[in-house]
Amino acid sequence: MLSKTTKLIVGFLGTALMTTFIVGIAYSISTGFAGFWGGLPFWVISVSVLAMAFYDFWDECIRNKN
Helix, strand or coil, X not given: CCCHHHHHHHHHXXXXXXXXXXXXXXXXXXXXXXXXXXXXXXXHHHXXXXXXXXXXXXXXXXXXXX
């Protein structure tokens, strides 16, 4: 069992790295060959996945579950 501080740090780092990776890929797709309209479906999927990741971080690391 990890302490609350450790969970918060590791969860934040993991979420930040994943966010950087996904936004970087989405940006690369949209500015490259696919263009904005070709990259739009990937942006929609990316935003949905990131919303789920942020919710999981909040639920697991920040929210008090008594």
